[in-house]
Amino acid sequence: MIKRYLPILAWLPHYTPRLLGSDLIAGVIVTIMVIPQSLAYAILAGLPAVVGLYASLLPAVVYAMLGTSRSLAVGPVAIIALMTGAALSRVAVPGSDEYLAAALVLSLLSGLMLAAMGFLRLGFFANFLSHPVIGGFLSASGLLIAISQLSHILGIEAGGYTALALVDSLAHNLANSHWPTMLVGLGSLTFLYVVRGFGARALAALHVPEGLASMLVRAGPVIAVLATTLISWRFDLAASGVATVGMIPAGLPGLTLPVLDLSLWHTLLVPALLISVVGFVESISMAQMLAAKRRDRIAPNQELLGLGGANIAAAFSAGMPVTGGLSRTVINHESGAQTPLAGLFAAIGIGIVTLAFTPLLEHLPIATLAATITVAILTLVDIPLLRQTWRYSRSDFSALAVTMAMTLIEGVEAGIISGVVLSIGLFLYRTSRPHSAIVGRIPGTEHFRSVTRHDVETVSHLALLRIDESLYFANARYLEDTVYSLVASRPELSDVVLICSAVNLIDASALESLDAINARLKDSRVTLHLAEVKGPVMDRLKLSDFLDDLTGRAFLSTYAAWSELHRQRN
């Protein structure tokens, strides 16, 4: 039982030195690679850079104990940082103590929600985010983040969490661009683009093995960080006005207690829920993909507990909301991580850096970090997805387009909510008109087929209506409509048979509609029968009075109904 909630107990006893070796190497590589992005995402959320490091420590340790994915790496990620910034900037001024305190509350709320969803096995909630909604949301968020980073790259002041606000403040301050910052920012941007675009090919031409080449390309941001930090230190760029990370207090984070301010909790409830669900979707998609590569399995509800624990840990260790990140997970996986211990080792590595080496980060220009975010994030803008979705289904495309437009115009929360509402609405609309067909008998057989597509035998007083969907509240009235127009259009009808071979469920609304159909057909002196009702559906019908009131019979097969009713009147 305890093993179910603490997966580490299941695998740690079987740990081997060989696994230890792989995990240690992965841990060291991840430590070096994720420090720049951890700093950058904290800044994106409007928090001090060091918060990004803190959020990569305890949360990763907690996830290592609770998580089921072998290679998921937990820490600050871009989208969640953007959502965090959007939520916090509504309740406090970036840079203020209240802002920091609100970040802890947001982490705690999100952690509690994730854990609760895990205990209640509500992982399926994430399914309400359809792929078009996620795709539209990620593309729009990527654009938003890229635009927001432009101000850091150009060295001007700009803020906001909607495209309009960002572009507006950028346009107003463009004239004040700070050229030394621009030099660093655009320089890093160009370097990173070249490495990403041509690095792999160049290294292949130099006969560098593929795995190493891929790691070197991924190390691009680290190289940019090292180079610009050196330049910034050597030429004291901070003195010429280039924004740098600055002094980071050395040492591990102390214990922090999220404030118990009910009105603040209330305001952050919806953002925390959205952050939880989006974070879970990002994390679980990565974890499932990598698990499948190893023919391995992850447990979604246990993952919720793992991410919940990680966020609660962030709340108590001066952190920010975290989740399993795309890029840090890929690095972890490609560096050969074998168990969650790799994440633990990376956390120890980052802990050592936080303890002793933060002075090395002092001169790192913010513009370099902005450039690394921009290059990473623009891969989220998925133009082919737009084209494919448009071609495949207009209804899915509308969900994507609305999510994207609302995210850009109204912000991340409005975007995701309207996308979800629209896709649920479209789905309900589609199922609210179940396919049905009047069928007739293929002469000489016991088979029945649609009268519109086949040359079949029919009888004028008897209608055989096959329903091709489960019956529930959204289509119950449509069923009534179908039957009533059938009866209204064929005054000679005396018997209607509903063939229920494809009906997996009849909910209370559909039952009332069947009751109503039965009663109204009775008023018009038409008898209602059922045929081919599935076992579980019939068991449930027996709990109601419907079968007692039914004017006709429930036949086992359509053929039985046909033989009986056909013979009766002809």
Place this chain on the structure above:
Amino acid sequence: MIKRYLPILAWLPHYTPRLLGSDLIAGVIVTIMVIPQSLAYAILAGLPAVVGLYASLLPAVVYAMLGTSRSLAVGPVAIIALMTGAALSRVAVPGSDEYLAAALVLSLLSGLMLAAMGFLRLGFFANFLSHPVIGGFLSASGLLIAISQLSHILGIEAGGYTALALVDSLAHNLANSHWPTMLVGLGSLTFLYVVRGFGARALAALHVPEGLASMLVRAGPVIAVLATTLISWRFDLAASGVATVGMIPAGLPGLTLPVLDLSLWHTLLVPALLISVVGFVESISMAQMLAAKRRDRIAPNQELLGLGGANIAAAFSAGMPVTGGLSRTVINHESGAQTPLAGLFAAIGIGIVTLAFTPLLEHLPIATLAATITVAILTLVDIPLLRQTWRYSRSDFSALAVTMAMTLIEGVEAGIISGVVLSIGLFLYRTSRPHSAIVGRIPGTEHFRSVTRHDVETVSHLALLRIDESLYFANARYLEDTVYSLVASRPELSDVVLICSAVNLIDASALESLDAINARLKDSRVTLHLAEVKGPVMDRLKLSDFLDDLTGRAFLSTYAAWSELHRQRN
């Protein structure tokens, strides 16, 4: 084309003197019967009694021209009056000019929404209100209305639109009960209960024909109104403090213009939407039931236009939100109404009363009206429905219980919204786990059945997975899960066939999941095949790249897949 939007043009040319006779009689009866309830519902909504008369005039005329139901009678109804009062009391003080003005805005908004839904053919929106939600809402509203009328019956001050507020203010003022009012109120209540409970039986014992007996029982409220008005006039009860309807300005309503106050419009938007949908559901249910009795048809989208027109008319003639009412429609139908002209005649009748006979209503005690509402409304409290729903389905029952509890505790709007959200959530949850089965071949045949229920032939390297539901975003991930755990549990697998005979739709999310399954199975060196894909689904798949990337083939039948893949490796 114009006939489609003005159904009156279709039937008026065929109007006969015989129809005129029936409609005239029905019009006269309805006039007499609905005057008390029209006054009562206006008071329930916190409006002057005369507004109820005004709302029975022009709206009924407009509906007669636009509606498709032969016997629907449009005017103020109890539930809509309750919702109107709840909405208006949040924006203005009952009795104030602002309150009256807001009632016009609410009618206009509701009318515009109904008309827009009609033009956009969005009648299916009403389907989102499942039967358990409607049942729970009506029961709770009935209770709320009955409690609210107690104050009029006891002659004390009490107000509010939640059970808590009502009971609280009743309890505080109980000691101030006004005994002459109580005498009238409880006297009427007792009389009405006796008539309703025993009237039919007593009249049957006296050999009164059934139809006439039923009309006489329904006339109970009219008799109570006449009797108490006479008593009130004779003994001048108003002087002893019994609240009466009082002076009603004689004459037809003038043209009123709803104010264009944007913040007021914005506040009333959600209430107007809920009033529209609830009103439409009440109206369409009645109309459909009566149309079916005559093997007749109504057009739901045209009904939306009819009700929309009626509400817009109410907004411009000093009215209040209206819809097709349960009791007034039954009276109209049972009085023999043949066409919508019966409604027009009733409107003319009420118009004549409003013009010339309002002094007769001056002494009518409010307590009598409260008693008639109470008796009528308590029939909405449907205890058997609770029991039946509990027995039939716990999931439907939970939707009913939540709607009821929220309506009583938080009010009508919170009740209906939470009910809708919960029932949609429960439905999505149910379909998010589609039934699927591993099938095998019934030896010697081309038939395939579930391996758990039948003794079938299987091959260890081949899995045939039949999916019994359309694939869409809410179950796409579940499908991935199913396939991955299948592959993880059978390491010897080399081929997986998805049998899609019951798949009517594959949305973009499910397509991505299929893509992902294909790619991940490829990573694990398992080939993915499809079988029995339906025509329209296949057409759509051809618009995507999925079929090109598919590692295996799309077989026409399961048997074809079996023969091919079975032979290949064995």
